[in-house]
Amino acid sequence: MPKNHYEVLGITRDATPDQIKKAYRKLARKFHPDVSKEADAEIKMQAINVAYDTLSNEEKKAEYDFELDHPEAFYQPGANTGTDGFDNANFYGQGFNQQGYSGFSGFEDLFGRFGSGFGGENYQYQKQQRQQRSYRGEDQHASIEVDVAIAYHGSTQQITLQIPTLNAFGEPEVQRKTLQVKIPKGMKEGQQIRLAGQGQTGMNDGKNGDLYIEIHYKDSDKIRVEGADIYYTINVAPWEAALGQNIETSTPEGTKVQVNLPKNAKTGQQLRLKGKGIPCKTPGHLFLVLNIVYPAAQNEHEQQAYQAFAEAFSAFKPRNA
Structure with missing residues (x-):
């Protein structure tokens, strides 16, 4: 049975933002393809990144929790589901007739049934308005480990990151990105570097989000x-x-x-x-x-x-x- 995002990170649903971040860091250090010797490290790291991107964002987490609490609205037995049980094929298809929801005809009807708070009769109008608006891409976060000597002298590092993002169709995917990152001297443990415009791509000519790189120093016996x-x-x-x-x-x-x-x-x-x-x-x-x-x-x-x-x-x- 596919794991949900909480199971991927090894946490419970009442985990605090700090606990979510700590769980992600621990798994990232273990399964990052550059350091892990496991054959499926890259696949696991992709799932870890997607899980963290969802659960570390308050709005995304609320939407995801709603999906988990209302599986009857998003899941159909025997369908081609994703890793979190979400039925992508039928959700955008012709409804949930096999479960008796004969009145549903897809995405618009589902949210229309929930009332005006989710769009209601104005859904089509709101959808058109959203399609015409520009949206700034979301900020994204990643962490890297460097030698402690860099804290004293600074350095320019070439790093390769696996970052959760959306493709041109609005579908989630993991992007592999290689960047030159200038790390100034004097960076404290856990401090972040902001890379403007290197986050998620904006929609409808909207600006790109920013990428925040969190600096961690390699621990050793010494x-x-x-x-x-x-x-x-x-x-x-x-x-x-x-x-x-x-x-x-x-x-x-x-x-x-x-x-x-x-x-x-x-x-x-x-x-x-x-x-x-x-x-x-x-x-x-x-x-x-x-x-x-x-x-x-x-x-x-x-x-x-x-x-x-x-x-x-x-x-x-x-x-x-």
């Missing part, structure tokens, strides 16, 4: 970005941590800094470098997260060194610490 702050894990030797030595370390910016470790520093301890995070209007901070690593004893001399270390700290009981 780097995590929160807003304008960056958490960067660095390895330190046991004696550096114990003695509080001065060390040199690289930064996500690609530079070197000198850092004084506190004596008896521990794994997980954070050192804040004020204003060394993402260089936006109010610069973020760079947090160095300490990770103490121990060298392997690979020869007799090194084993003796560890033995001497153990004897020097014979009173230390790590399981009791």
Whole structure:
């Protein structure tokens, strides 16, 4: 049985806009054809994009929920339905006679029966008026992941997106679009770039909508970005941590800094470098997260060194610490 848009995103109908966005991001990172190894990744990504385009738009979501709540008005058993159960063939055909709706003759009659609020007797006139008017294309949204170094230096990236849109017949489809995107330095995690006129195409000579690209930075075992702050894990030797030595370390910016470790520093301890995070209007901070690593004893001399270390700290009981 085809999945509806909520099932595609793995959410419930009472999901908040933020939950919808988070679900989309998670699936986009998993099934984007540029990173996914699954054979049907592109097909799944198309369904994910269409689902998000519908559920992230308040008006589209309301219309879609109405369709789900009134399947008898949109669905006919045995018909050629779409992924959400909507009967495209019969909806625009000669009605729902197999279900007993003998008075229906298609799209106009269906909405005419609902009364003047949906057009009623004025439907044909309103339809003609709509056909003569120009409509601006809808704004569209996409997200990309980039290396954190771009936050410090900026970059121009060529990206390929799969964007839900409408074709010349007003039918939904997924468009593959390749763009050159200039990412300025100082972009915070989750901040958007607006590309004017790159959204959905306008109708009847209407202006195109805009495309908003949301920037996300790639997480790794060493780097995590929160807003304008960056958490960067660095390895330190046991004696550096114990003695509080001065060390040199690289930064996500690609530079070197000198850092004084506190004596008896521990794994997980954070050192804040004020204003060394993402260089936006109010610069973020760079947090160095300490990770103490121990060298392997690979020869007799090194084993003796560890033995001497153990004897020097014979009173230390790590399981009791």
